[in-house]
Amino acid sequence: MHTGLLLEMAADGLAGQTAIGGAEDGLSYAALLSRARAAAARISASGVQNVAFIGENGPAFPIALFAAGLSGRAFAPLNYRLPDADLNRVLARTAPSLAIVDDAMMARLGAAAGVTAISRSAFLDSGAAEQTPEPIDPDIAILLFTSGTTGEPKAAILRHRHVAAYVISTVEFMSAGAEECALVSVPPYHIAGVSAVLTSVYAGRRLVQLPAFSPEGWIETARRERVTHAMVVPTMLGRILEALERDGGALPDLRALSYGGGRMPAPVIERALKRLPHVDFVNAYGLTETSSTISVLTAEDHRAALASADPAVRRRLGSVGRPLPTLELEIRTPDGAPAAPNTPGEIWVRGEQVSGEYVGRKAVREDGWFPTNDCGWLDEAGYLYVDGRLDDVIVRGGENISPGEVEDVLRQHPDVRDVAVIGLPDNEWGERVAAVVVGDADADALRAWTRARLRSTKAPEDIFFRDALPYNDTGKLLRRALKQELAGGG
Amino acid sequence: MDLKPGTRWKSAVCETEAVVVRPPKAAGELQCGGAAMIPHAAEKPAGAALSPAHAGGSVLGKRYADEASGLEVLCSKGGQGALGFAGRALVVREAKKLPSSD
Known part of the structure; x- marks a missing residue:
């Protein structure tokens, strides 16, 4: 089952209703399908295998996403915030491909064998062609390059069956009310940006896109477009709350705000719940x-x-809730056995939406289970707590210490604005616990604070102070960068 | 009739179209309006008519299931005929209520 079929169904059921953009001047479902078909014909005629997309959020993104699906080509939205050399290297890996590129970004591209670049404006000018082309290999829907915080980005493969299973098992077709509107502020190259397009179209919920995130722009758009649903990463939520407090206004139409993509600091979500009590x-x-x-x-x-x-x-506010009923999830200890409640281990998952595959490598096992490389645990009631990447776990004298657990405790200290905990090489213990703190706190006081709440071995031996921590643009903390900097003598 | 996941079928007697979401555990015929459904790309047979006993209709976007065989299909185009499998009527499967997370 195809992503293109999702749009065809929506166009069938919702025809003239607005799919993308402003309630008055947006693109209807029928128009979105017609534009996507025209673009699909153009893609087919070019004879490429993949469609790359380098650009900010806007109508061209869903058009290209569905056009790629309708023409049976894999769609690869690329991270335009990468430095030019890295961006060109990733782009070269999509060949043979057609690259749809924001006009202002065209100059950043070098010549790459097998890559034909066209500007966004030229792409949007694709003439009308109502005929849907025959897909060539209708299997791979999406190629997403991982953020590459751990080295060369991996190209994750999502097949149509994975993506469609996610959409149809979690969203009821045309279930959104005519007044509902979703605001997307995560970029096109983030999985949440892709799934927002697919689930909104299937639910029949109008989608408004923010080309680039700023808290003021987000608030202004939410008010103007009467946004009812939105998804943000934790750093965005913190900044939105600060901007709301500055401007003193409300978000009366907002009903549901989902967040993900990184660890949510407890003080931020608690403040959000109090500031926006009407929001789910x-x-x-x-x-x-x-x-x-x-x-x-x-x-x-x-x-x-x-x-x-x-x-x-109370602590469930720091959990990621319960697994979807449509899939299986287990915590496994390093020897592969299922972990008891409250015991950390690797998170494994199995289900129809799970791909677990990269170009050149399959991480998913024969029996369908996928090791996520995330470390976490389940409580007695089945709530899942995610501690972070397995590679980030600090091993101090044989004891596994989760940076997330220590960070959560330090973050509750009133003088700590932000904190990262990492392991540094240690001659005696293998690794020692180090904290990088943003805020005017006293190092000894922070150690005592941690010791009072956790085992003493988890209290940071080294504490460094910084003005800010390094994050990538989707709010992921760049632990590796910190580790490299501090392991070198800090 | 190979009801593999993702395969598309259309009614021989009305506008209904469906996609297989979950295959049946035992072989059988996917039906609509009392007649066997045909592959999406096939020509509709001339003269086939909707059986009044199977005219309950199908609704765009609804998922239909046959509990006995495990078959599940998604209706991708609604029509006048009711969906069936091996002579049994398919029943609408209510989606699990999940909050929007995208």
Whole structure:
């Protein structure tokens, strides 16, 4: 089953209703399909295998996404924020391809064998062709290059069956009310940007795109377009709240705000729940390799946790909720055995939306289980807690220490604005715990604070102070960069 | 009739179209309006008519299932005929209510 079919169904059922853009001047479902078909004909005629997309959010993104699907070509949205050399290297890996490139970014591209670049404006000028071309290899829907915080980016493969399974099993067709509108502010090269297009179209929810995120722009758009649903990464939510507090206004139409893509600091979500009590907050956890969300902390979970005096319920505000009922999820210890509740291990997942495949390598096992490389644990009620990447776990004298756990404790200290915990090489212990802190705190006080709340071995031996921590543009902390810098003598 | 996941079928007697989401565990005939469905690309047979006993209709976007065989299809175009499998009527499967997370 094809991503193109999702759009054909929406066009059939919703025809003239606005799919993308402003309520008055946006693109209808029928127009989106007609534009995507015309673009698909153009892609087919070019004889390429893949369609690369280098650009900001805008109508060209969903048109190109569906056009690639309709023509049976893999769609590869690339990270335009990469330095030119890296961007060109990733682009070369999509050959033979047609690259759709923002006009202002055309000059950044070098000549790459097998890559034909066309500007976004030329692409949008594709004439009308109502005939849907015959797909060549209708199997691979999306090629997404991972953020590459751990080296050369891997190209994750999502097949049509994975993506379609995610959409049709988690979204009811045409279930959105005519007044509903979703605001997308994550970039096209993020899995959440891709899934937002697909699920919004299938639900019949109008989609408004923010070309580049700024908290003021987000708030202004949410008010102007009467946005009811939105998804943000944690750093965006923090900045939106600060901007809202500065401007003192409200977001009266907003009903649901989901967040994911990184660890949410407890003080930020608590502030958000108090500042926007009418909004349903949803924490969504997922990976590129799982076609987006695999676990959700619902709005009811958020409210119950915030109101509870029971620490076991209260701490769920820091969980990613429970796995989707359409898939299986297990925590496994290093020897492969299922872990008992409250025992950390690697998160494994199996289901129809799970791809677990990269160009040249399959991480998914024969039996369908995919090791996520994320470390986490389940509580007795089945709530999932994600501690971070397995590679980031600090091994100090044989003891596994999760940076996330230590960061959560330090972040609760009133003088800590932001913090990263990493392992540094240590001659005695193998690794020692180091914290990089943003804020005017006293190092000894922070050690005592941690010791009072966690085992003493988890208290940071080294504490460094910085003005800011390095994040990539989708809010992922660049631990490796910090580690490299500090391991070199800091 | 090979009801592989992702294969597309259309009614021989009405406008209904469907995609297989989950295959049946045992072989059988996917039907609409009382007649066997045909591959999406095939020509509709002349003269085939909707059976009044199977005229309950199909609805765009609904998922239909046959519990006995595990078959599940997604209706990608609605029509007048009701969907069936091996003589049994398919029933609408309610989607699990999940909050929007994208």
